[in-house]
Amino acid sequence: MKLPISWLKDFVDLDGLSVEDIARTFTFGGLEVEEIHYAGLPMPKDAASNEFKTSGIGWDRDKIVVAEIREVKPHPNADRLTLLDLFDGTQEQVVLTGAPNIFHLKGTGKLAKPIKVAYAKEGSTIYDGHADGLVLTTLKRAKIRGVDSYSMVCSEKELGISEEHEGIILLDDDAPVGMALVDYIGDAVLEVKINPNMARNANVYGLARELAAMTGRDLRSLPDFGGLKGGAGNFAEIEIVDPQLNPRFVLGLIRDVEIKPSPYWVQRRLRLAGVRPISNIVDATNYAMLELGEPLHAFDYDVLNERAGKKQVKIITRAAQDGEKLTTLDNVERTLSSMNVLVCDEKGPLSIAGVMGGAESEVYDASKEILEAKAIEPKEGEPTMGKINMRGKSTTNVLLEGAAWNFINIRRTAKQHNLPSEASFRFSRGVHPALAEMGVRRGLQLMAEWSGGKIEAGLVDNYPLPPKESVVEISTRDVKRILGIELSAQEIASLLERLEFKCEIRETIIDTRKSKNELSNIEHRISVTAPPYRLDIGEGVVGVADLMEEVARIFGVERIPETRLADPLPPQVGNPAFEWDERVRDILVRLGLQEVVSYRMTSPEREGRLAAHNEYARIANPITPDRNVLRRSLLASALEAAEKNVRAESLELFEIGPIFEPVKNDLPRELPRLAIVLTGLRAATSWDVKDSPALDFFDLKGRIELLLAGLRFVDVTYAPTESVAYLHPGKAAEVKVNGQVVGVFGELHPLTKEKYELGARPVLAAEFNIETLRALSPAYGIVPVAEFPPVYEDIAIIVDESVAASRVEGLIRQTGGRSVSDVRLFDVYRDEKIGANKKSLAYSLTYQAADKTMTDAEAAAIRNKIVKRLEHEVSAKLRS
Amino acid sequence: MDQLNDIEKAALDALASVVTEEALQAWKTAQLGRSSPLMQVFAGLGKLSKEERPAVGSAANRVKVAIEAALAARETEIKAAALAKSLEEDALDVTLPGRTVNVGRLHPSTQQLRRVLDILKEMGFQVYTSREVETDEMNFQMLNFPLHHPARDMQDSFYVESEGRGDNPILMRTHTSPGQIRAMREYAATNPQNPPPIRIALPGMCFRYEQITSRSEMQFNQVEGLAVGEGITFADLKGTLSDFARRMFGQNARTRFRADHFPFTEPSAEMDVECFVCGGKGCSVCKRSGWLEILGCGMVHPVVLQNGGYDPKRYSGFAWGMGPERQLMLRYKIDDIRYFWGNDVRFLEQF
Incomplete structure (x- = not known):
């Protein structure tokens, strides 16, 4: 809402208030001023440090x-x-x-x-x-x-x-x-943000009322409508088919208007308020709307008379029929649906209620039409360009409509036809029916003033559904309990009365309930009646909250003191699942990995590069076609992140977040996952590192081992797997913790890798189900540090290629039992002397006794047992 | 006696040209070794007369001491010279870059979420997380956004395809607030007659139907706080959030509250913090106003309390919400929100 200060001045004395003071008052009161446009009034001296966004010039x-x-x-x-x-x-x-x-x-x-x-x-x-x-x-x-x-x-x-x-x-x-x-x-225009709860203030008078209330000044009443009052008019009839859609419809009539431009001050105010001046009659409807908040619509009364065949004009409001058509005043033929409400006469639709008028019955300015026709000189042979309502004669008699509409309906209609307008903005947020009559009277008054027309006595007013008067009971205790301030009933009443609430301090009750938050056991109850311009005050507890907002605003949110919570602290239980994920993050970061966070939305094509899924939770209104489903693979997200950094020498990335498994017509399952991607050089190239080897399978495996050790898992096993299509079948493993599969990792399959732009080096990838990990119990406690000297010994054995290193190590540990405290594979060797399809595995063994010094002889005995076992189980040969 | 003087002179003269450890050893053998002239003098002492013996003996001793002292001095000199030489040879170009190790980092949003949550945890607000895909009912209706209400214009949603759900379609949550309902219901279920007090922080990813530009994103993190109990007031809200602001933005951080509107709180307010970049003097970060909009807050709307299983006549509470990415953008002068999910390590490495 653009609010010219000069217009505001019509209703509140602004003496002693600068433009910025006014803007600040509004802003603190819940009507944020987003910008001040200076159109003449002096701009603040130091515009650079102004607290508001400004534009314009001072004269x-x-x-x-x-x-x-x-x-x-x-x-x-x-x-x-x-x-x-x-x-x-x-x-x-x-x-x-x-x-x-x-x-x-x-x-x-x-x-x-x-x-x-x-x-x-x-x-x-x-x-x-x-x-x-x-x-x-x-x-x-x-x-x-x-x-x-x-x-x-x-x-x-x-x-x-x-x-x-x-x-x-x-x-x-x-x-x-x-x-x-x-x-x-000289003027300044405040751009005031109208939140939904402030819909009633999308007009100058409403904002003036707020400013008056917040500054304790008097609100001037509207100009006297003088002799305009009067009984029922008889120039038209109104039939309302559905009062739920149209609770009130008011018509006024003014005759013998002369259509011409409005006075300059009117045009200037309209322009400052963001509305284009058209002619005195149209301007009067807009001016009244901007001033009071009631959108008006002016009909050419003679057109309606003609349509009625010289009979009484009868206005009918009803829901449109699906497929019904109407040409609106922007000369667009619109196909209507049953959610639209129409203002019709007996011949058919005249306008889309509350949204836009029809072309045929709009107020017509012949002089403008002639100017326009002149401006477009038709070429020879071409038909003259002209509007369909080229009537030749300007409107002289104006029928003025002010109505109340169901806001949901208007909202949906404006959306459907993409017709945001000043009228639909207001009607879609709710306009009190009381304003319909006020608006029509103000509109007629302005038309008479600016056009020389004569107002026909009386109004035609059909008001089948007045809103329920909103009466809410609040107490001094409510104010104390919700706002934390102690105000007397009189103080509360006087705050609310500034906004035209009617307050009645009902009685004094001795409250026998004892509660720690009550300083007094006396409470005064106030019965508060909402003023006849507001639809936003609810009933019961909602109404109480609505009034608390008003008390806080008018009292001043800034004036409410700051206190600390006195209410008991709830039991502190933490959030183990959340903390677990944070721990996983910490360990991975310690291992040198960079966390990434990706979009939850992706496309089947993007993910299909890694693994195709048929079922997705699909976005019904994607913002771009390549973000039209919820991701099913976190690894796909992480690989895309790696792809974006393909120029980096080395990448070690991880992401933790949910994937979404669709459930038909229900909420998808959100499953937390961990994805890791490694690729590039093991060490950064520098002045003394020239040819670092590329990161490979074992770099990833080492990090996974350290992650799981960091999480204190002891029973961790790795087994080759060929079941993961996107991994190299010979360089893929699944990870089991306590016998349960928790994830897979390996080198990306060459065919998968081809689909990504990830450079030449191997790409290592891992995917974990961290929900499964969370559920597994880790081991606690340390292994005692040995006190007595151990015996160290290296052995090398030759086995077939097909024997897994983990099997050999397992056998060594199993056979050695507690006496072998450490087994470390330090060499894997192949050559002709060993033989084809054979490999040599060299281990460093540490023999350790808990209670004494291990002797060489004891160690040799254990070693012999181990070697025998290996010879027997995996046909190993000790290398000499 | 003259012989001794000659020996001394010859030894010291020879020493003058000794510059290496090896030469020194050779000189030592030559001058002090068994067959050296000096030692020959000592060996010959017995053949001298009683009268001559003491004088020659003491003179020989003096020469020996002198030669030994010269030896020690030269030895020290040669060692020092050798050390100096080796130190010089070992010198590095200390301006060469050092060897680094690979440093892992959390995503800046995670870092900021932690900063916020760590403070809130200390203030007694425990982390509560809930799902990212929600129903219209939980995301809007339960939070006092009725169907077709104009307040919904403020939060355009992404919908997830579904059929036959009528007025309760599936959507991406537009805020973490549906967690408020879920949490309240969980707490209330433990004791429906006397639901326990609540103090929770709700972090998580939220989604709005917005074009991705430097200023707007389709997904962003939010942290909400919720306190529910008997006798929680708007004054408590102000005090608690000002405490939070001091922890978050500095001990002297000043706050101010402006009335605002959110459907799920009433009364509602916006909290501004004095610009931590310029200290309130006005700068490009605060757009010269001296203040930064940090969070929206308010007293939990009675309808929301009711939907959560808390009787609004007995219970009250406050809630607030803020954006970690926005806070980062202000703090680090990040002018393009797209950096956050762009996953460019050149951005991520800077945190």
């Missing part, structure tokens, strides 16, 4: 003034330019201009009625009207086509009022010549 009091044009003379050397005889209040000036909107007065001699304009003297700073966007410029003396030019008559764009640069500003006739322009029409 120099001495240099930019109201002036009058006394004669428009031709320029001696330029047909399109004119020279103005202008009086600026102190002296005569000759001003050069090309403004089209006074061009027709060129050479007509002294003007009978001087034209009031905004005059910028030499040296004043304004916007360059001819530049794209807003570029400041300072007026300097120059010769234009042989004539001295040093000052300007200004357009709205040049003064920062609007984008308008079609012609100069033509001020109203009563503008005082010589007055500083800032004093006459």
